[in-house]
Each structure stands twice: as C-alpha cells, then as structure tokens.
Amino acid sequence: MTTDDTDTPVDPSKLEENLAQIEALSQRLVSALSHQRQVAPSLQGPSPELYAKAASAYWQEMMSNPSKIFEQQVSYWGKTLKHYIDSQQQLAHGKLQPPADESGTDPRFSSPLWQSNPYFNYIKQQYLFSSQAIGNAVQGLEGMEPDDKKRLEYFSKQIVDLMAPTNFLATNPEALERAVETDGQSLVDGLENLVKDLEDHQGDFVVNLADKKAFQVGGNIGTTEGEVVYRNRMFELIQYAPATDEQYKTPLIIFPPWINKFYILDLKPQNSLIKWITEQGYTLFVVSWVNPDAGYADVGMEDYIEEGYLTALEQVKEITGEKKVNVIGYCIAGTTLALTLSLLKQRGDKSVKSATFFTTLTDFSDRGEVGVFLTDDFVDGIEAEVTEKGYLDSFYMSRTFSFLRSNDLIYRPAIRSYMMGESPPAFDLLFWNGDSTNLPARMSVEYLRHLCQNDELARGEIELCGTRLALADVEVPVCAIACETDHIAAWKSSYRGVQQMGSADKTFILSESGHIAGIVNPPSKKKYGHYTNEDMQAAPEAWQEAATFNEGSWWPRWEEWLRPRSGKKVPARQPGDSTHPSLAKAPGTYVVEIK
Template structure:
C-alpha cells in the first residue's frame, strides 16, 4: 500500500497494536516450525552443493592471477569501491532532500518492479549495492584463469546461484512488496505466509519444496487427465492404457506412447483443449499410453533393463496381441525416448521388427555435451546421489525437482517462495504447475545406470551401453524416425538431440525444431496457433547450419507429424474398443499408478 507519490502510508496507534497481536500469532506458528524441522529426515549433504574443491581451485587460480597481475585486481577493487561509495553518497543526498544527479537507469529486472526501488532512498541504495555486488562477483569469476571449461561453467553457475539467493527481494526487511502487504493486512500476510511455509515443510518431512500450484483445484481423472479409456494391462512396472476411439475407423497400425517415468504421463492430457492424447484419437488412431509405477524402496534393484523388458517390450507385445498386428508405431518422450532408442538397438540385434516407426519427443541419445546440467553431472554430485540411493533405495522426487528448479531458480524457487511465504498468497490454480509438482521417484539401480553410463560416460553414443547381455549402440537405431525437439529446451537441448539423431542408422530421418521449451514446444495444439516449427531434410551439417538453412513453418508440428505417421500406419479398419477377451478392463483411465504420490 503506497501513496500516489510511492511513499509509505502513515501508521496509527490502533494499527500498530493490531500488528503486535498478529506478531504473537507468528510466535505460535514458529513453535510449529521448530517441531517440523526437528523431525526432518536427513539426506546426503553432498546433494546440497558442489565439492569445496571447486571453490578451492577457483580461489587458487584467482590469487595466482592476482599475484602475477596485481594491477588487474586493484583495478577491479577500485571500480567496486568507487561504485559503492557513489551509491552511498546518492542515498545521503536523497535523504537530505537534495536533488540527486541523474545517472544511467538501473537495469530492467521484474524482481524490482515496485516504485519504491526507485523513489525511496533506502530501497534504491539496497538495490544499487546488490547489483554492484553482483557485477563484482561476475567480473571476478570471469577473470579466473587456469580452470578447465567444466570447472569454469560450474563456477559461473554456482556463483550466480549465490547472487540470486542473496537478492534483497528474498528478505522481508528489504522487500517493499512484502512490507507493504504486511502493513496493509496488519501482519496477517506474514501469518498466512508462515502457515504456507510450515504446511510445505510438513508435506515433505521437513524438506523445503515450494508448492507451485493450488493442489485442491485439481483431481486426476476429474478435471485433468480426462480422455476416456481403460487400463487393459498391468504389471509391476506399468499400466497400459488403451484410449477409446473417436472415429468410426482407425489406422491398422496402433501407436504406443512411452512418457518419461520421471514425471506423470498426464502432461499430454491436462485438459481437452491441449491434450495430445485426445487429439491423436481424433485423427483416427488406436492409441496406447504407458503409465509408469511410482516406485518405492522395494524397487531399489530395478534397473534400465526392467523398464525395457517389463515396460517397453511387454507393452509392445500386449498391444500387438490386442490389435492383432505384427508392428506398432512407437513414441518416446524425454528419458523414455532415450530408452526407446536403447530398445530399438536391442530389437535390431534380436532381429525383431515389432516397431515400424519411432517418434522421439525431446530425447537425448548423445550426452557428449551436458549443457545446463553440467554443474550437476560431475562426480561430486553423482557420488552424492549414489550414496543417497544406496542408503534409501531410491532417488526421491524432491531431489530431482529441486535440481530442475534451480536451473530456473528465480521463476521456480525464489519468486513462488516470496509470494507464498512473505506475501501469504495461495499458489495459483495452474494445471501445468500442478503437474510439475506431482513428480515420481527413481529406483536406485536405474538412477545410477542412467547417470553414470549414459550421462557421464556417454556409452550409448560411443563404445556401447552394456545391458541385458547386449552392447547397445545408437547407430543401430534404423527404423524410420521423426525427432521433435524444442528451441529453448533447457533439459534436452535441441542441438544435442540433433547430434544423437545424426548418429542413428536410419535411412529415413525427419528432424523438427519447435519453438518454445521442453513442455510448451510439445504440448502445442494446432488450435492455439501459437508456436511454429523449423524443418530441414539435410542432416549432414552441424546444428547451426541445419537451423540457418531450415524452413520456418507457422503453427504446431502436430499435423505435420500426423501426415508422416499416416504413411506408416496402414489401411483403415473398424475402430477398436479398449481391450479384448484376454485383456478385460482393469479400470478406467487414467488408472491407479498415476495417482500414487512420490515419497518425500
């Protein structure tokens, strides 16, 4: 609450008294906070930050450079001192009412949108000094030499995380939005914020996982994941859902879609308007979707081979039986696309032609460039994960969620935390954010196989990934394929996906780059007319050349994919109802596995 001039409102005695009363309520909530923190389940400390050797190497390199070139260090320090003194002098001038000399505008940053960051001398000084400090840290990190490329990338990333964490907006005393809200509500916003904080801690056994969406607004199978279908098969790894036909006839060759098991499949069926699952049935296809189990500690020894044998191969076999066909068209999203590639290599070596074509959604098969995950894929973190999973039997969902969130920490951690804990706001009723918070655990064995063999050693794209008595290689993926990637994807960078597709042995390859990111670029219905896509049949050059010579196409890639799929889907046959006499309905879609929550 501000006046028209952006000044803080006047306070009455009655107003202050009510604030004091509310502060006493805060004290009671604080006791509850202490109780929940006392019962916090411990985890491996190595998961909380990089090995200190990284900072030691950086410090050694920095001081060695300073010793050899002291003028450079002095220049940086003098510049920092000068800016700091100027910030203070400007604040002093403003406090005395003197007119402050105009300087360059402060950089645009949505964290500092409140007018008080400009008009109030105190807040302006806090912001200016924070940005001066941030610039000084960035310059210091950039000046460090004698570090290898990975250490330099990690140092830059973790130093930026420290800078973002220390933003004045993250602290009540230096956040004008939160302070105004507290005064306006007589402290009630702080009480509600603390209640939100305690509730989030209690929901996650003392781990701070910021709730991004109002969970009470959604029901799986109620107002999300509502496309009609039936579970027609179930084993310890997955439920196989067959969706009801939406046309009188369908293509003979069915589609079996494998979503990632790091998340829930209903990202592809959030609501009717953007459901890829619903859209596929409306184009005249028999669609099966795998819903993975959300593993607990009893799955500790479950590996990639189990996902392939009891997931991919079993699903393909059951679909063939139900539809009475010899081949299916397979789709794999993210890690399931990676595993589909492993499965295709295995089938190639076995002489099994069950898969007629493969579609990959944002799927990495070549991990030579670890991209934005480089900070987390070095031995200090992976050693910590291995220690954690050996102790717990699984990689708990919140650990993965935290890692992904820190890649976009301002939007997925600090911003939501400020709104929830300092402003006392209820999280929004946003289906995508609800899905984002509904994660899944990973079995211990599978997590280590994936992180060590694929991510770190890049075995599948090089000498081969040993699994199920076979040496699997990406070059053995030889079915007709289409790869859909996303231009701003920070999880599976499109250039890295491109490199993997280049190494595949298929004679028929179609590569597509959709606008937007890992989710929005895939969940991109034609009716929205939102994101376009790039195509280029020439995959011989590097990724930059491919994009430079690519054709931009307006609108979603979905129709283009369907036209490609139609050529590989056979004749029209009468529409198939879910299941058969050997596969009775085990319950309606979306099934039972999808509603199981991850372990905290």
C-alpha cells in the same frame, strides 16, 4: 512505503492480534522443522574441491596478472562509489528521488517502488553492481578446466540469486507494503503457508507451486476416456477410446518418462496431446509407469527394456492384431527407446515401424545446464543415498530440476507465498510438476554412470540384455522434437544424437520454449512456433541459422509425418479384447499411488 496521506492508518489491535498468531505459528514451524530429513553434504552442493580449484586459479591470476584483478575491482569500486555520491547529492538538494538508473529491466524488480523509492532503488542498484562484479570475476578466471569453470559460474550465480534483496522481507518493498496494508495479516498468512509446506513435505523446504486441492487426477485432469488393458509390476498399459469412426491401422504407443507422471500429456482437454492424437484418428496406447519404492531396488535399465518396452510392444500387437507399431519416447523414455530399438535390430525384430523422440538425449557429450549436477561429487552422493534407501526419493530430482530455474520455481513462488501471503495458484502444469516419482536404485546409478557420465550409448559401448547397443542400430524412420530453451535436454545435444542414428529417414523439429511448454503446445493456443530444416548434415548452429521458422505448434507437422507411416483406415477399435479386459478406467491406478 507510500506518501499518500489518505492511506488507511494501521490498526494497533489488529496488528497485535496478528503478532500473537505469528508466535503460535512459530511453534508449529519448529515442530515441522524437527522432522526434516538429513541430507548428505554431497547432495547439498558441489564438493569443496571445486572451490579450491577456483581459489587456486584466482590466486594464480592475481600473481601472474594483477592488473586484470585490480581493473575489475576499481571498476566495481568506481560504480558503487559514484552511485553513493549521486544518491547523497540528491538528498542534499532535498530531492527524495533516486539518481539515474540504467540497470535495465529485471523481473525481480518489477515493482515501481524499486525505481521511485531512494532507499530501495539504492539497494537494488548496489546489488546489481555486486552481481555483475562477481559474474565478471568468475567469467574472467583462467586456468580452470571448461567443465569446472561452467560449474563455478552456475553455482556462483545460484548464490548471487539467493542473496537478491527481493528474497528478504526487510528489503522487499512489495512485501513490506502488503504487511502495512493488511495490518500484518499477509505475514501471518505467509507464515501459515510456510508451515503448511514444511508439514506437507516432512520438514523439507519445498514450495507448493499450485493449489493441490484444485486438481484431482482422473477428476478434472487426466480425463481422456480409456481403459487399463494390461498391468505388470512395471507399468499399466492404457488404451484410449476412439474419438473417430475410423482409425489408422498401425497403433501408436507413447512411452513417457518415469521421472514424472504421464498425465503431463493429458492435463485439461484443451491442451491434452493424448486427446488430440485420438481426435486425429489414431489407436493410442500410453504406458503409465509404476512409482517404485525400496522393493524395486534391483530394477535396472534392462528391466525397463524387457518388462517395459518389449512387453508393451507385444501386448499392443496382440490386442490390435498388427505386426508393427509406431512409438514415441519422451525424455529419459526416449533415451531408453533408442536402446530398445538397437536391441530389436540386434535381435532381428521388426516390430517398430517408426519412432518419435520428444526432448531426448542420446549423445551426452554436452549435457547442457543439467550437467553441473552430473559430476562425481553429486553422483557419488546419489549412489550412496540409493544404496542405503533402495530408491532415489522424488525429492532429489524435483529439487535439482527446480534449481535449474531457481528464480521461477523457488524464489519467486516463495516470495508470493511466504512474504505476500498469497495462496498458490490453481495451475495444472505446476500441480503436475509437484507430483513427482521415485527412481529405482540400480536404474538410477546405471543411467547416471553409463549414459550421462560415460556417454556409452553414443560411443557404442553400452551393454544391456546381453548385447552391445549403439545409435547406429536405430534404422527405423525417426522424427525428433527438441525445445529451444530446454534446461534439461539441450537441443543441440539432442540434434547430435539424431545425427548419429543409422536411419536414412530423419526429421528434426525445434520447438520454441522449454522441456514441457515446448511439447505441451496445442495448435489452438497459437503460442510457440518451431524451426524446420531437412539438412541434417550441418552442425546444430548452422542447422538453426538455415532453418525455416514456422508459426504455431509442431503437432500438425508431426502428424503429417506420422500419417503416411500409419497405414490405411480401419473401423475404430474399442479398448482391449477378450484376453485383455478392462482392469481400471484411465488414468489407471499406478498414476495415483502415493509412495
């Protein structure tokens, strides 16, 4: 890999020893793979119908506009042939260096060897030429429905990314160089990491993104002081200890998504939104959802509303003696919060004073990148899976979200762990990312069919709890925070949903970054900024174009919005009361249950 003659020579005995270890590890590998779950083809990729449509469109274009196809092919052939000739000429003139490289920057090819080594540079450039040709061919296809075209582009890119030379040992110079430097020890360590990951996940290929031994929920993450003051089959209610002598009169409840665990909002003290809210003087309650198993098969959206949201509201009112509360809903919990607010309006219940939505979709007319997984071929597969098992295993949701950022969450970590032999980092956010939850069977299907696919909430057609619910019924003051590069809840769709709410008091904040980093963005980091614009009548693009960009976190701006809606100051409240004794210390028991 290098021309440095002073490099330490390979130790044959050490190399032989490592090769023997690889053989032993290979037996463990085979054993681990024998336990791999059988995943239905419908959950492995899009149905063959998508590729049939693509082939039909391609051949139709070939017949009707052959010059376009030939032009694309000739362009690709010309680039690859010219690059081959340039490379040969360099060698013919005795130059062990690659020809001019105008491929630009790509994080996958950050090693200097991709630039300086003729062999690896040739592989890289040819791969990028091919990637561009495939991308151009797919983008240029006509005669396909927009949704089908979008899915074809996405899954084609997944295949192209999978085939990157960085993902294979023989064509990854960094991995080969490390193997030589360590006499093969890096490959032994990498195989050990691979086998361990397979054993940890019952034979499923899931890369451990973080060192699991580095964190303990309630030990060094999720440590903000509080008490579980109520518990039912759906959730534990945590009331956090006051951090100030006085607190605002109106309590605040956070409803986190039950797709993940709530402690994303309470990682380390320095980036904990929960801790920061208590320090601003609020009486804070957080719902910690149960991690369901097959016993929750019949639990649906109505149960989350009645036994979750409405019960939590009543318990908080009882504990604090207040008639009104402020609420926050994050992601799917924000979607369900909108349903709950509509139901409360229909019932004449004025328990909620204001509502905040974090990265929430209520208008699913444009489902963003995640929409490629929300068509019938996948949803039919999910419905069949949950009908058989009684719940949707966390494996499927985790894998789906990982593929939205496959280079960052699958291939790059796999390269570091399996080829380079590196241990997973002690990174709290990635630890949380791997600590996923299951979803009840009925709820999964209802959410996917009625909300994601049929967009029934935005259309005012969804019926839950015996009532037809609609966004127009959300009339309380609303503040919504969306994230600019969110792969899960596209900000423009979030904005359109807020536009349709019936509230006369709406605030929309667009944070930089994505679904998690844009929300978990403490002021002390001075990292991501945010956009504001009081005009909610404009289209999303026009709203952003006319918006003011503000440096730093949105947290203080949101707190300024919440403060006048939180009443006067009262003496700080301690968790619970005589009828709500402490059932456990925060973060509670549900968040650490393994199912």
